Amino acid sequence: MPRRLLRRAKKLPMRRSDRLILLSLSLFRFFRFFPAADATSKNTLPSTSTSGPPSKVNRLAAPAVLADASVNKELHVRQAPCSSSSSPAASDYFSFGLLPPHIQKRIFQFLPLRCRVRLERVCRWWRRLLGDCWEHVTTADIPATVTDCFNIRPIDDNHVCGFLRKCGRHLRKIDFFFPHFHIGEHVLFSISQRCCQLRELRLMTDVNGVSMTYLLKAYSHQLSKLESLSISYQAEDGPGIHNGLRAIARTMTSLVTFRLDCYNMPPSVGALFPNSQHMRLYSLLLRQPPAPSRIDQNRWKWVTAEYVDHFLAYLADIYPQLEELDLSLDTNYQVNETQVLKHLRRIGSERPLKRLNLRLSCLFEDYDVWFGATALQALADWRHLTDLSLWTCQLPDNFIDSLATSGLGVRLTKLRLSIVRSLSHDYLCALFARCPRLEAFSLIYSVDDHFHSPRSITADTIEALWMHCPRLVEVELMDCDHVDLTIVIPSMHRYMHSKRSEAIVDRTVPSPVLELSYKTRLNIRLRSLTRLNQCCMRTTRRRDDLFFVTLRRQCDRP
Amino acid sequence: MIQLCSNDDPPVSFTVPRKAVELSKTIKTMLEDLEGFDMEQTPIPLPNVDAPTLELIVKWVEQHQDDPPPVEKPRVEDDDSDDSDADDDQEPEVVIPEWDKKFLPTDDEQKNQLFKLLNAANYLEIKPLLDIGCKYVADKISGQTVEWVRDYLNMENDYTPEEEAKLKEEIAWAEGL
Numbered sequence: 194m195p196r197r198l199l200r201r202a203k204k205l206p207m208r209r210s211d212r213l214i215l216l217s218l219s220l221f222r223f224f225r226f227f228p229a230a231d232a233t234s235k236n237t238l239p240s241t242s243t244s245g246p247p248s249k250v251n252r253l254a255a256p257a258v259l260a261d262a263s264v265n266k267e268l269h270v271r272q273a274p275c276s277s278s279s280s281p282a283a284s285d286y287f288s289f290g291l292l293p294p295h296i297q298k299r300i301f302q303f304l305p306l307r308c309r310v311r312l313e314r315v316c317r318w319w320r321r322l323l324g325d326c327w328e329h330v331t332t333a334d335i336p337a338t339v340t341d342c343f344n345i346r347p348i349d350d351n352h353v354c355g356f357l358r359k360c361g362r363h364l365r366k367i368d369f370f371f372p373h374f375h376i377g378e379h380v381l382f383s384i385s386q387r388c389c390q391l392r393e394l395r396l397m398t399d400v401n402g403v404s405m406t407y408l409l410k411a412y413s414h415q416l417s418k419l420e421s422l423s424i425s426y427q428a429e430d431g432p433g434i435h436n437g438l439r440a441i442a443r444t445m446t447s448l449v450t451f452r453l454d455c456y457n458m459p460p461s462v463g464a465l466f467p468n469s470q471h472m473r474l475y476s477l478l479l480r481q482p483p484a485p486s487r488i489d490q491n492r493w494k495w496v497t498a499e500y501v502d503h504f505l506a507y508l509a510d511i512y513p514q515l516e517e518l519d520l521s522l523d524t525n526y527q528v529n530e531t532q533v534l535k536h537l538r539r540i541g542s543e544r545p546l547k548r549l550n551l552r553l554s555c556l557f558e559d560y561d562v563w564f565g566a567t568a569l570q571a572l573a574d575w576r577h578l579t580d581l582s583l584w585t586c587q588l589p590d591n592f593i594d595s596l597a598t599s600g601l602g603v604r605l606t607k608l609r610l611s612i613v614r615s616l617s618h619d620y621l622c623a624l625f626a627r628c629p630r631l632e633a634f635s636l637i638y639s640v641d642d643h644f645h646s647p648r649s650i651t652a653d654t655i656e657a658l659w660m661h662c663p664r665l666v667e668v669e670l671m672d673c674d675h676v677d678l679t680i681v682i683p684s685m686h687r688y689m690h691s692k693r694s695e696a697i698v699d700r701t702v703p704s705p706v707l708e709l710s711y712k713t714r715l716n717i718r719l720r721s722l723t724r725l726n727q728c729c730m731r732t733t734r735r736r737d738d739l740f741f742v743t744l745r746r747q748c749d750r751p
Numbered sequence: 752m753i754q755l756c757s758n759d760d761p762p763v764s765f766t767v768p769r770k771a772v773e774l775s776k777t778i779k780t781m782l783e784d785l786e787g788f789d790m791e792q793t794p795i796p797l798p799n800v801d802a803p804t805l806e807l808i809v810k811w812v813e814q815h816q817d818d819p820p821p822v823e824k825p826r827v828e829d830d831d832s833d834d835s836d837a838d839d840d841q842e843p844e845v846v847i848p849e850w851d852k853k854f855l856p857t858d859d860e861q862k863n864q865l866f867k868l869l870n871a872a873n874y875l876e877i878k879p880l881l882d883i884g885c886k887y888v889a890d891k892i893s894g895q896t897v898e899w900v901r902d903y904l905n906m907e908n909d910y911t912p913e914e915e916a917k918l919k920e921e922i923a924w925a926e927g928l
Binding site: 286287288289290291292293296299300301302303304305307308310311312313314315316317318319320343351352355358 | 885894906907926
């Protein structure tokens with residue numbers, strides 16, 4: 194109360210003497226935070242020539258007198274000079290408490306966060322000021338943010354909850370990893386109580402299925418306002434989180450983004466789809482455990498062909514606003530391609546889907562026919578698709594033609610082909626020729642000595658890419674063993690840096706820089722690559738096997 | 752040269768090079784607004800600054816008049832202090848230069864002077880000086896006990912014992928130096 198009065202008093206307009214009006218025009222903002230020279234000093238402000246300056250005793254005493262008059266015993270500032278009778282020494286007095294609040298806050302901003310919390314005990318006023326210092330904290334990665342903020346290691350759930358108590362109401366996004374059920378429960382309770390503005394939540398854990406199900410059931414209601422939910426559930430065995438997912442599917446009706454990444458899928462597909470009409474991004478990653486043979490095969494429910502069928506059929510009926518779809522289902526059965534084709538057609542043609550990332554199989558080399566030869570014909574009907582990523586599949590025979598006839602080729606700006614079967618130099622050249630607007634292209638072969646890149650895909654193939662796709666910004670080549678980087682670099686420079694492409698730069702190319710990342714098992718010396726660098730080119734090594742080439746399209750030194 | 756006058760009776764006046772005095776945004780703006788007047792002849796009264804404080808200010812601006820203007824540089828990652836994405840523009844990076852360390856009135860008897868200096872730096876809008884002053888005070892009180900801070904800054908504990916006990920329990924997790 195006195196504090197508020199005191200501050201208001203400081204904001205009172207001061208009286209100014211006439212002869213200094215000019216000066217005070219620019220000076221007046223100085224006085225906002227200052228005890229104004231009060232009524233007694235209306236004679237003149239100090240200057241070398243004229244009469245006496247205002248009594249500094251009065252000026253300094255102003256706030257104190259005011260506070261004195263209101264509630265003396267709640268005075269925050271000890272030993273404040275109380276009247277004009279104070280000694281000269283007292284009139285010299287100036288303490289922290291007399292500094293304007295924004296300066297006090299500024300001092301607090303230099304304090305370590307943990308210290309800010311501790312010093313809340315000093316007094317009520319400090320508690321309020323220090324509390325304001327948290328409003329910038331809107332995202333948190335628990336536990337990393339908490340350990341970094343407070344420099345405490347190791348932390349426990351009390352630290353996290355203390356942190357949430359401070360900034361919970363400002364948080365909009367939380368990433369939360371919890372190693373135990375009890376920590377998960379304590380912190381989720383705190384999140385659901387305090388984080389009223391929370392929009393995005395990501396949960397990562399490997400607690401057992403019963404615990405996770407309990408947590409999801411207990412808190413999905415209280416977190417039902419979330420717009421984005423990601424669950425990364427890493428436990429490999431146990432009964433899974435079926436009922437927990439059902440609780441989410443039932444209650445989370447505001448979700449716009451949903452991501453699930455787990456090893457164990459629920460018996461009924463309905464549990465995988467939160468009941469929200471607003472869903473824009475749906476991402477599902479059902480993985481095989483790294484070593485399935487070690488686990489009791491009977492308790493492990495594989496994704497059967499029927500499961501995939503049900504899943505896609507369900508998806509085809511919901512989420513009319515879906516724009517991005519990530520699907521990665523490991524299965525060791527061959528799916529019914531005709532059914533999948535039917536569902537994919539519906540999914541893509543009835544929604545504004547812009548991005549598809551699809552992986553519908555597990556890696557069995559001995560299969561004669563890979564997934565996709567029939568089912569992927571559906572892509573021709575995806576009228577809004579601009580970003581396509583395909584994994585472990587076989588493209589339909591007429592894919593190249595359908596790129597042109599359906600208009601898909603012209604729409605595509607991003608294309609990623611990972612372990613796609615029966616690609617060749619000629620095939621890729623034909624494909625590039627039909628995708629003139631590509632901005633990002635990735636060609637990926639397997640890392641672990643399976644699925645080698647075909648011999649025919651060489652630096653010549655990549656040269657065709659430069660030739661047909663002038664808008665390229667990003668190219669990624671992984672384990673394309675026969676693409677020789679020492680040939681690619683000069684050709685990249687030749688095509689992307691020529692007068693012809695510079696003319697295009699001005700109008701349409703989205704970025705002045707082209708980046709190429711190249712991962713290989715082969716042993717390449719960086720020096721042999723940097724020798725090839727020309728004017729606006731830079732080659733670096735990120736890791737032992739990862740190279741990075743950057744090319745500026747326009748030359749600094751023409 | 753510009754003349755600055757303290758608020759004492761009689762006022763003490765200091766003559767400062769214009770370049771140095773323009774480190775104060777307040778005075779710089781004012782001089783710009785009064786372009787055309789002969790400011791060399793008109794002393795500028797500073798009603799909120801007393802002579803010892805003004806002397807310090809003048810010393811500081813003269814020392815720093817040739818400093819390059821502060822640039823808005825991108826935050827440098829600082830691994831031991833705080834998390835950058837959670838804490839944007841929360842903890843400005845300020846290093847107190849050697850000269851300033853000796854310059855700041857750091858003795859405990861000079862506390863008054865230090866806060867007066869901060870107040871004046873705020874009033875005159877000399878941001879770098881304000882920053883090092885604030886940083887100095889923050890360094891001084893960080894890592895200290897609550898009681899020490901109260902005593903050092905003359906803050907009155909206005910919690911009831913019950914409230915304080917409750918608060919102490921609530922933030923127990925942050926205790927420990």
